[in-house]
Amino acid sequence: MSQWPLLLTGIAIGVALVGALGGVVSERRAAVVLTTAGCLAAALAFIAGVGMIFGAGSGDRFLWSFPVFGSIAIGTTPLGGIFACISALVYVPTSLYSLRYLERYRPEYSARAFACWYCVLLAAIIALFVCRDVISFFVIWEIVAIASAALVAYEWRRERNVRAAFIMLAMSEAGTIAAVVAMLLARAGSGSLHFGAPAAAISQAAAWAIFILSFFGFGVKAGLLPVNSWLPRAHPVAPGNVSALLSGVILNLGVYGIVLVNSELVPVRYAGEGVVVLVIGAASALIGILYATIEDDLKTMLAYSSVENLGIAVTALGVAFVFTAEHQTLFAALGFAAAVYHVLNHSAYKALLFLGAATLDAKLGGRSMNRLGGLIRVLPVTAALFFVGVLGIAAIPPLNGFVSEWLTFQALLRAVELSPLGLRVVFALCGATLALTAALAVTCFVKAFGMTFLGRPRTPLPAVDEAARAMKFGMALLALECILLGVLPTYVLPAISHGAADLLGPDTITAALVPPFFKPTAAPNPLPSDFVATFHALGAQIGRGAPGRGWVVMLRGGSANPVVFAMSTTYLLFIIALLLAIAYAVVRLASRTRRTSRSPAWSGGLSPVLPEMTYTATGFSNPVRVIFDAVFNPTEVENERDTIYQHFRSAIRRKREDVFWSDRILSVPIERATLRMAALLARMHHGRLPAYVGYALGTLLLVLAIVTFA
Amino acid sequence: MLAEAVTALRSRWSCVDWSIERDSICASISPDDLRAITKYLISQEWRLGTIVATETHGQLELRYCLYATRHPGWVQLVIAPDRMERAVPSLTPVTIAADWFEREIEDLFSVSFAQHPRLGDFVLHDSQWAENAGLMRPGVHTSGDLSEQQREWRPKRVLEEEGAFVMPIGPIFSGDAESALFLLETVGEDVVRAVPRLFYKYRAIEKIAEGRTAADVLLLAERCAGTSAIGNGLAYCRAVERASGVEPPARAHVVRGFVAELERLRHHMTSVREICASTSLTVAASQALWLEEQLLRISGETCGHRYLFGVLAIGGLQHDVDDGALRACVAGAAALSPKIDQLRTALENSSSFLDRIERVGVVGREAARTFELVGPFARAAGVAADMRVIQPYDPYPCVHFDVPTESEGDGYARLRVLFAEMRASLGIMSELCAELAPGATRAPAAIRAGSALGWSEAPRGASVQWVELDDEGVVRRYRLTPPSFRNWHGFHVATEGFAFQDFPIVLATLDLSVAENDR
Amino acid sequence: MSWFIRGLRAGVLTENLPEGQNLPASLTPGLPRRTDFATEQEALEITSLCPTGALRAEERAVHVTSERCVECMRCKPEQDWRRDADWARFADGGPLEGAFTRSIHVRIVDAGDCGSCLSELAQLNGPSYNLHRFGIFITPTPRQADVLLVVGPVTRQMLDPLKLAYEAMPAPKRVLAVGACAASGGVFGPSVMCAAGAADAVPVDLVLPGCPPPPLAIVHALRALCGQERPA
Structure with missing residues (x-):
């Protein structure tokens, strides 16, 4: 029962709060204070998080007791440790990046306010993972919501930002209320609001109510359909480093909430719950990437892509839930590992991409891909780092996105282990959706990188120099995370396995997915020797001196199918490096005697090729827009053809507006209904005195009637 | 008929001195009256044939030639504006057909037209030439240094939509396409509008012709577009003959008509081949190519030249073509006729082919009328404009033939018109061959000073030319208005909204020659 | 009946390249050649008929600069005309060598052509001439081209595109000027907007006169350029 992670968490929170106070003091030093406090607190939180994962759990401590609500409980859990680590992995580079990034808002907006909210948010996020009762959890949850809304509205002079922050806050509150109700329901029978209190028997109806309320309540934060209208509004308008936090940290909290409720409070009992999670996840993924693909604003595109990625993670979570309900712990572990791994990966590359987009925004004052282009020549380092993020998010091996998406697909393919046909069909459909x-996603990010950094500029761009060193360093740190998470899955999976120990049993994931090829005889899960021998013959023992169990991720099956799947990005890295070296050597050797001549690209004899003659981002993704027209269902706002003297065509003006699917399904109908009700009410208010006297009289009579007959 | 028209004009504009010279009503008018008179004439179904700009001793003269569509006859309105004083009134607000004429004159004579919606970058590209180059003005002789200058040029864009861009095609593109730049405005997938940027091949034939003898200018007229050498050459010969009062002998007329129809037949075969090739219907394209080669060989056998160069001469024919050769020619062409019919039937029964040319590049009757399109292009849209009928010239008044028209104005309608005209040409050829009588084929050349219009129905439509000669038979001003110049003007009408992969098909079915336009 | 069967039923329409000095007018209009006249006066009269200066009298003989001939037929029938189609002449350099004799790709550039040369070039891919059998292909991009085939007198506004096309080609490359215009400017050049042929813009290796040169002559020229046969 080690207490140090809890203590360290406390110190981290303290450091962050000191940062918040220190930031307020000096406008000039605010950025330095923010970076120092942010990095320090996040680093401490990371160490604490590692401690939580690998420690055995501290047991909860009860701090204060309140008359109605019961005691405030804090304590460390491995699950909280995982999410604390993920948050820290984003917060450290983002804090570094912020050192120079805030300069662009001077002197219009106060750096002090930013530093304060930034540190408060950090403190709240760290604190959230050690809250062990409903009351403290939601108090901290609200602080997170308010702090993040404040950061989104940082540029408060812009109406759009303030609106987005309001919508974000409003939807967050709606979600919170649902989640609170769910948690209270869950704890209702036990008589204690402490998470760890023994659960009372819960009826099926209550279980479903808790599930639905909590899933969509936390789903608001996680950006799931159809309750994510706030997401594509808030992400693009927030300052770049805040966008990174929103995508890399805040969205994860929703996943944390969902896992918390469905694992500890009311463990999943029905496969149906898993199916809901699965379907919502897959739908979010598809809708998210569709809107991302046709979007031309770099940050809005990344925001939609966050919907997609969280959708993928939640799909994997759904797989885990279904298998849990079906009592197949092994495959549940696979799904859970995929989900957490994907959340982790998404945090790394999405933060990186948002910081990259923020750099472009700060340097060029715009982020519409239709105006960018050819930036690799002026911002080579940013381009290279952005490219790492793009490879990651497009799931190109051996980068990190590949590992978690691959695990997700493998988990979905385990549908064959399910007996009910209906479940198999759902799995198959969701698998196809994820494949699409x-x-x-590849199309989308080919466009993102190609249109932004390659080709030639689409508009004359200002002369710019590379990003400041701190900004580059922050991004480089995230790029490094992407690469390491990609090539070292056999080290990440055991960590996730420890984190899931409470839910799945100790070392389930490790034993299932990381066979000990380096030390084949060591417990647990000793492998059959002929099996090991076969794999050793293939080279699975290479790197034996390194720590860990091996470099191969593999799922073993029965005797008929000994290897269900296996892959190794670690070895792949070496092979890719080797192939590249060989290719380079061959080309060098072959071209020794040849002369390379360079001439401009052939453009049909047209010279010069003007910027308006290059493919635009809209043009690149227009086929997707046309094919999925039914999904986007755009409204034609303008389609005018102007002529001079009746026949001389002088202008064709066209404009189409796409309304985000979630808005169409949920927000717009609600907005319309509200307005209609308001209009009905307004009818009563036509300003004639007798009418109001009549209303007063009527009310009086009604009250009297109630009093009399009740 | 012409007399009635003159009476009507006199009653409306009594102060103008209207006179009739042969088949033209001529008048010098004030620039202020130009729009009103033209508007009236257009309302009476007169059509703009050409605008001839001339500058002598600093005095600019603009001659607006209109032809009647209800009866033979022309109107020539002459204005002599003082370019220093003010801009010339533009006719474009009255008829869009004047648009390109005025853009051309603006480039070549530095004449500014008031209220023209868009001038500049037309014949002389803005990327190389200053706006006031005035290439055709007397005394302007450019030297090589002009090509060294690189000027700013940006395409005029019409599409205003997020993500819109201009996809350039050309000037060098495809395997053996003529050089022209096409600017396709698009947001990806579908092309919203396509406009050509022409005159890459501008050879300044009108400028070269100045100072050459009438006989030598015929070489230029023939080679303006090698694929319609007779069409344009005949209009030129007729202009010179009318200017100097030479009347070719009867046999020359008959043979001229014969070779003109032979050329039309071959030219239409080429167009059919291009349409087949554009839809990647390789077998049909090969068969059309083979038929085209047979027709080229028949032409070579009959007249000594596969493209019928050197057949025409001022006053008749350069060399007589003997009756046997003409009869052999008719027999040869008639032998090909069943094969042409087979090709037509096969094409009309290929639904995959029809799918690609139907409702493609549609130009309706209204657009064809307002843009004053000519030739098969206009006839496929239901406008039966044919100079052989509305302004008849020998030998057509004594030949029986139909002018086929269609109403859809799409690619398929144009293909049907082409096939129908091929059949009609074959009929005219055999009819002319039967009418042949021995006789002289060339009137003695007695070229006098004078000026006149000449016209003909070239394979692609009306070719209207103007020539001004001095006493020694030297050309002082040569004005060439080929049919492609008129029809390229309608190109953008046919290309508003089409799928990108249909671009070659639209281009092929429109049957436009860049060389003929660029002159 | 499908187009496939229709194509098969048409049979082989490709013809062997006709040889000899006396080809029919259907295949080639011919070119004037050196002729001896009875008197000097007669020679001068013939020369005066030529509008482009292709004929040049030396005493009683009339010599021909075939590059300038535009086949106006005015010197017919007095001047003797050759009736073959082997007209190409190396101006500079020689044929392609080594690996480039078997199969070459040709990029056609229209630098102001009237359309008849292009029409004859289109015939090359047709069944009658079937250029592919010699391993010669027409390509849409100069990047893959070994031969730049120029038609037209080179107008001023096509000068830069033509040069760009030449520069875009990889070495070894050859330039073939096809037709009187590309060979000498023809009836158009040199003049206010036209150069005196392709040589004014790019280094020409092989010149093919004719207005237009018939497909047979172009086949001979292309084969000469890739070393498959020697020009006459």
Whole structure:
């Protein structure tokens, strides 16, 4: 029962709060204070998080007791440790990046306010993972919501930002209320609001109510359909480093909430719950990537892509839930590992991409891909780092996105282990949806990188120099995370396995997915020797001196099918490096005697090729827009053809507006209904005195009637 | 008929001195009256044939030639504006057909037209030439240094939509396409509008012709578009003959008509081949190519030249073509006729082919009328404009033939018109061959000073030319208005909204020659 | 009946390249050649008929600069005309060598052509001439081209595109000027907007006169350029 992670968490929170106070003091030093406090607190939180994962759990401590609500409980859990680590992995580079990034808002906006809210948010996020009762959890949850809304509205002079922050806050509150109700329901029978209190028997109806309320309540934060209208509004308008936090940290909290409720409070009992999670996840993924693909604003595109990625993670979570309900712990572990791994990966590359987009925004004052282009020549380092993020998010091996998406697909393919046909069909459909999503994601990010950094500029761009060193360093740190998470899955999976120990049993994931090829005889899960021998013959023992169990991720099956799947990005890295070296050597050797001549690209004899003659981002993704027209269902706002003297065509003006699917399904109908009700009410208010006297009289009579007959 | 028209004009504009010279009503008018008179004439179904700009001793003269569509006859309105004083009134607000004429004159004579919606970058590209180059003005002789200058040029864009861009095609593109730049405005997938940027091949034939003898200018007229050498050459010969009062002998007329129809037959075969090739219907394209080669060989056998160069001469024919050769020619062409019919039937029964040319590049009757399109292009849209009928010239008044028209104005309608005209040409050829009588084929050349219009129905439509000669038979001003110049003007009408992969098909079915336009 | 069967039923329409000095007018209009006249006066009269200066009298003989001939037929029938189609002449350099004799790709550039040369070039891919059998292909991009085939007198506004096309080609490359215009400017050049042929813009290796040169002559020229046969 080690207490140090809890203590360290406390110190981290303290450091962050000191940062918040220190930031307020000096406008000039605010950025330095923010970076120092942010990095320090996040680093401490990371160490604490590692401690939580690998420690055995501290047991909860009860701090204060309140008359109605019961005691405030804090304590460390491995699950909280995982999410604390993920948050820290984003917070450290983002804090570094912020050192110079805030300069662009001077002197219009106060750096002090930013530093304060930034540190408060950090403190709240760290604190959230050690809250062990409903009351403290939601108090901290609200602080997170308010702090993040304040950061989104940082540029408060812009109406759009303030609106987005309001919508974000409003939807967050709605979600919170649902989640609170769910948690209270869950704890209702036990008589204690402490998470760890023994659960009372819960009826099926209550279980479903808790599930639905909590899933969509936390789903608001996680950006799931159809309750994510706030997401594509808030992400693009927030300052770049805040967008990174929103995508890399805040969205994860929703996943944390969902896992918390469905694992500890009311463990999943019905496969149906898993199916809901699965379907919502897959739908979010597809809708998210569709809107991302046709979007031309770099940050809005990344925001939609967050919907997609969280959708993928939640799909994997759904797989885990279904298998849990079906009592197949092994495959549940696989799904859970995929989900957490994907959340982790998404945090790394999405933060990186948002910081990259923020750099472009700060340097060029715009982020519409239709105006960018050819930036690799002026911002080579940013381009290279952005490219790492793009490879990651497009799931190109050996980068990190590949590992988690691959695990997700493998988990979905385990549908064959399910007996009910209906479940198999759902799995198959969701698998196909994710496959389409993955393909569209490649299209989307080929466009993002190609249109932004390659080709030639589409508009004359200002002369710019590379990003400041701190900004580059922050991004480089995230790029490094992407690469390491990609090539070292056999080290990440055991960590996730420890984190899931409470839910799945100790070392389930490790034993299932990381066979000990380096030390084949060591417990647990000793492998059959002929099996090991076969794999050793293939080279699975290479790197034996390194720590860990091996470099191969593998799922073993029965005797008929000894290897269900296996892959190794670690070895792949070496092979890719080797192939590249060989290719380079061959080309060098072959071209020794040849002369390379360079001439401009052939453009049909047209010279010069003007910027308006290059493919635009809209043009690149227009086929997707046309094919999925039914999903986007755009409204034609303008379609005018102007002529001079009746026949001389002088202008064709066209404009189409796409309304985000979630808005169409949920927000717009609600907005319309509200307005209609308001209009009905307004009818009563036509300003004639007798009418109001009549209303007063009527009310009086009604009250009297109630009093009399009740 | 012409007399009635003159009476009507006199009653409306009594102060103008209207006179009739042969088949033209001529008048010098004030620039202020130009729009009103033209508007009236257009309302009476007169059509703009050409605008001839001339500058002598600093005095600019603009001659607006209109032809009647209800009866033979022309109107020539002459204005002599003082370019220093003010801009010339533009006719474009009255008829869009004047648009390109005025853009051309603006480039070549530095004449500014008031209220023209868009001038500049037309014949002389803005990327190389200053706006006031005035290439055709007397005394302007450019030297090589002009090509060294690189000027700013940006395409005029019409599409205003997020993500819209201009996809350039050309000027060098495809395997053996003529050089022209096409600017396709698009947001991806579908092309919203396509406009050509022409005159890459501008050879300044009108400028070269100045100072050459009438006989030598015929070489230029023939080679303006090698694929319609007779069409344009005949209009030129007729202009010179009318200017100097030479009347070719009867046999020359008959043979001229014969070779003109032979050329039309071959030219239409080429167009059919291009349409087949554009839809990647390789077998049909090969068969059309083979038929085209047979027709080229028949032409070579009959007249000594596969493209019928050197057949025409001022006053008749350069060399007589003997009756046997003409009869052999008719027999040869008639032998090909069943094969042409087979090709037509096969094409009309290929639904995959029809799918690609139907409702493609549609130009309706209204657009064809307002843009004053000519030739098969206009006839496929239901406008039966044919100079052989509305302004008849020998030998057509004594030949029986139909002018086929269609109403859809799409690619398929144009293909049907082409096939129908091929059949009609074959009929005219055999009819002319039967009418042949021995006789002289060339009137003695007695070229006098004078000026006149000449016209003909070239394979692609009306070719209207103007020539001004001095006493020694030297050309002082040569004005060439080929049919492609008129029809390229309608190109953008046919290309508003089409799928990108249909671009070659639209281009092929429109049957436009860049060389003929660029002159 | 499908187009496939229709194509098969048409049979082989490709013809062997006709040889000899006396080809029919259907295949080639011919070119004037050196002729001896009875008197000097007669020679001068013939020369005066030529509008482009292709004929040049030396005493009683009339010599021909075939590059300038535009086949106006005015010197017919007095001047003797050759009736073959082997007209190409190396101006500079020689044929392609080594690996480039078997199969070459040709990029056609229209630098102001009237359309008849292009029409004859289109015939090359047709069944009658079937250029592919010699391993010669027409390509849409100069990047893959070994031969730049120029038609037209080179107008001023096509000068830069033509030069760009030449520069875009990889070495070894050859330039073939096809037709009187590309060979000498023809009836158009040199003049205010036209150069005196392709040589004014790019280094020409092989010149093919004719207005237009018939497909047979172009086949001979292309084969000469890739070393498959020697020009006459």
